[in-house]
Amino acid sequence: MKGLYIHIPFCARKCDYCDFVSFVGSDNHFGSYVDALIREMEKYSGTEIDTVFIGGGTPSVLPPHLISKICDAINDNFVLTDDVEWTMEINPGTVTAEKINAMLMGGVNRVSVGVQSFNDDELRAVGRIHNSREAISTVIELSSAGFLNISIDLIASLPYQTDESFKKTLATAVSLPTTHISVYSLIIEDGTPIKEKYDSGEYTMPDDDTDRDLYSFTAEFLAQYGFERYEISNYAKPFCKSRHNLKYWDCDEYIGIGVASHSYIDGVRSYNTSDLSDYLNGVTRVGEDALDKTDKMGEFMMLGLRKTQGVDKNEFKSRFGCFPDEIWGDTLEKFITAGFMTETDRFYALTAKGLDVSNSIMCEFL
Ligand code: SF4
Structure with missing residues (x-):
């Protein structure tokens, strides 16, 4: 059974550490991009799918009617199993009750929330658009609306982060109705605004020992609250591991749809264009590697x-x-x-x- 990944390459603002393929101020392309996604989905029509992941970028910047249109196209083009795990990434500051309703009505049954930290200084330092209060209210709103499976992403080693502030972030994470937590260390990529700040000495990175201590602490702390570490950076309550991400770690097959997405089918890894205009004009796959x-x-x-x-x-x-x-x-x-x-x-x-x-x-x- 294959997984399905749909990439939404739009964001409200570019975070200072981000080198993902995502575009800001492209709202005028939302409609045509969704049409291009649907054209690409039609090429795989009839494929059986047991996990769906709508990621980005920030899928929740799309208006409710386009979220519904994508969900309808997924339901129309693919044969989804009865127990399909269907995740959509959302970012605090971009969610409304109408969007949540469109997700639920469309079939989304798991959300992955880009919280990153519950400390406002840390969020500001990396250019996130939300604050801690909005992150908390987003998770509560999703839970109240009916989502039982809520994952949150956190970042370790953020600027200004201390042991104390990181522990507070973890404590807030487990106090909310979350079932899955991912903790990745900040990576300083070339060409990002945050790289300049590190190069100029404005921020410093923790050394490897501190980073390792943070990871050990995280595993021990989250275990006390019932989150089992099942992958280097991922922790889940029982029966709440990300089945979609396990496909990547298990080398199972998946179809990637959208700008910059990757697919792995029949031992061939293929890549879509990262150029938005090309994609809107019908270009999809631009390269592939056949693995021996x-x-x-x-x-x-x-x-x-x-x-x-x-x-x-x-x-x-x-x-x-x-x-x-x-x-x-x-x-x-x-x-x-x-x-x-x-x-x-x-x-x-x-x-x-x-x-x-x-x-x-x-x-x-x-
Ligand atoms: S929300 Fe995510 S994809 Fe968008 S700019 Fe920030 S880190 Fe990049």
């Missing part, structure tokens, strides 16, 4: 190790005809002996010590 068996095995290990459960040996064997230790026996033994990985009858997984240095471990399987 070695690539696929490496990706399966690398992405599988992101999950705390680890890599399923039997699944590896059924996909590739051999067990991981037949390919990486020495590497696996080295990491297990050093305490970075564990092996059970069924899985290879990173230990807490391994999760701290996951990037360097994963690289060895590529």
Whole structure:
């Protein structure tokens, strides 16, 4: 069963750290963009789908009638399973009761809210359009409207963030009706306004040890409130893991629709144009990579190790005809002996010590 990703590349304002493909002040293109999305969806008409993710950008900048139009097109073009997980990303400051109603009526049953922090100084420092009060009221409004599955995104290592303020943000997150929390560290990308501030010394980044401590603290704190860490940066209440994102980590197939979206079908990873005008004029796919068996095995290990459960040996064997230790026996033994990985009858997984240095471990399987 495939997943479906729909990209909405519009935002109310560009955040200072953002290097995603998103456009500001393009409201005049909203209608034609949705028409282009529908044309692209029609190419996959009849495909069975069990997860949908409308992401961005900020999908909730769209007006209610366009949210409904996208949802109707998804329902019309794809065969959705009865238990489909259907997520839409929203950002505080862009949500209205009419939009929430359009989402619910269209079939959205999970929301991912871009909170980032519940501290106003931190939000201001990175150019977010909302404040903490709006973030809290957005989550409460979504819950009151009937959403039972609410995820929030948080960022660690923001400017001005202290241990104290980060703990307060986590405490607020668990006090709200949330079922899933993602915590990613701020990444300073070249060409972003925030990079200049770091380069000029206006902000400083925490060192690696502090970053690691923050991650350990987060896992311990959220566990006390029933959130299980199931991926390096993701925590969920029971039965609330993101089934859509698990498709990426499980190397399962997905269809990407919209500007800058990616697809993975029949072992081929393909890419859509990042140029909005080209997309509006009918250009979709502009490149693809056919993965060979070695690539696929490496990706399966690398992405599988992101999950705390680890890599399923039997699944590896059924996909590739051999067990991981037949390919990486020495590497696996080295990491297990050093305490970075564990092996059970069924899985290879990173230990807490391994999760701290996951990037360097994963690289060895590529
Ligand atoms: S809301 Fe998200 S996609 Fe939009 S500018 Fe901010 S970080 Fe980028």
